Amino acid sequence: MTKKQNLSHKQTRAFQPEKLSKPRDFILPEVIKNAKAHRQSLVLEIGAGKGKHALLFAKANPQKQLIAIERTRNKFEAFAKLVQVQNLANLTAIHADAIAWIVQAIAPNSITQIYLLYPNPEQHNPNQQWLNMPFFEFLLSRLQVGGKIILATNIERYIDNAEEQARELWCLPTVRQEVAIDSQRTHFEIKYLARGQTCWQITMTKPEGYQTRFDDWQALSSL
Numbered sequence: 001m002t003k004k005q006n007l008s009h010k011q012t013r014a015f016q017p018e019k020l021s022k023p024r025d026f027i028l029p030e031v032i033k034n035a036k037a038h039r040q041s042l043v044l045e046i047g048a049g050k051g052k053h054a055l056l057f058a059k060a061n062p063q064k065q066l067i068a069i070e071r072t073r074n075k076f077e078a079f080a081k082l083v084q085v086q087n088l089a090n091l092t093a094i095h096a097d098a099i100a101w102i103v104q105a106i107a108p109n110s111i112t113q114i115y116l117l118y119p120n121p122e123q124h125n126p127n128q129q130w131l132n133m134p135f136f137e138f139l140l141s142r143l144q145v146g147g148k149i150i151l152a153t154n155i156e157r158y159i160d161n162a163e164e165q166a167r168e169l170w171c172l173p174t175v176r177q178e179v180a181i182d183s184q185r186t187h188f189e190i191k192y193l194a195r196g197q198t199c200w201q202i203t204m205t206k207p208e209g210y211q212t213r214f215d216d217w218q219a220l221s222s223l
């Protein structure tokens with residue numbers, strides 16, 4: 001962690017990646033090693049649940065390499081079974097806490113899209129919202145210039161806060177939309193839309209020249 005000046009955002013408290021231990025049984029996936037060589041764009045999904053969106057995305061985008069991370073064992077196991085049956089060469093399912101795993105595995109400036117679909121943490125704990133976390137700065141450092149973070153939720157207070165944080169704290173160009181009522185990307189999305197709830201999405205783009213404290217930070221395992 002080196003750069004202190006010229007940050008492109010207003011977050012003062014810094015994330016401390018060096019304090020996180022490597023996830024148990026961590027192995028750097030071959031796809032990450034090969035992505036550069038094959039000029040494939042690398043996409044992340046955090047909190048993939050049972051993997052509905054991940055499977056749809058991988059099928060629809062064979063030229064993109066998707067890494068989908070889920071930490072809850074039973075959801076991950078359901079997802080992993082589907083991945084095995086469908087055998088998609090461009091989809092890697094990871095059972096881990098995404099924060100510790102991304103710190104170990106992902107190089108700076110290497111990701112083109114990041115999906116955060118219906119994260120819905122405990123509502124009384126705003127610290128658990130992704131855009132309120134110091135980790136979000138680290139996540140931005142992993143994104144390529146022009147790369148996008150797509151966040152969807154059915155909780156209006158969550159999307160309002162995320163949009164404000166994106167614009168005011170992280171200083172990112174942000175587009176807000178309502179999710180189409182016939183959208184079926186994830187199980188949670190299907191459930192909320194079937195109940196007649198509104199779902200929202202914001203898309204944040206990393207601008208040219210955007211600087212974080214982690215632009216040169218790389219775990220040894222990701223070299």
Ligand SMILES: C[S@@+](CC[C@H](N)C(=O)[O-])C[C@H]1O[C@@H](n2cnc3c(N)ncnc32)[C@H](O)[C@@H]1O
Nearest residue numbers: 047048049070071072097098117118186187188
């Ligand atoms: C409400 S569910 C939504 C699942 C799926 N995206 C969907 O829309 O159907 C949120 C998921 O994020 C996962 N999750 C939350 N924090 C995580 C983290 N730090 N690393 C990996 N997964 C996480 C939870 O285990 C849970 O399965």
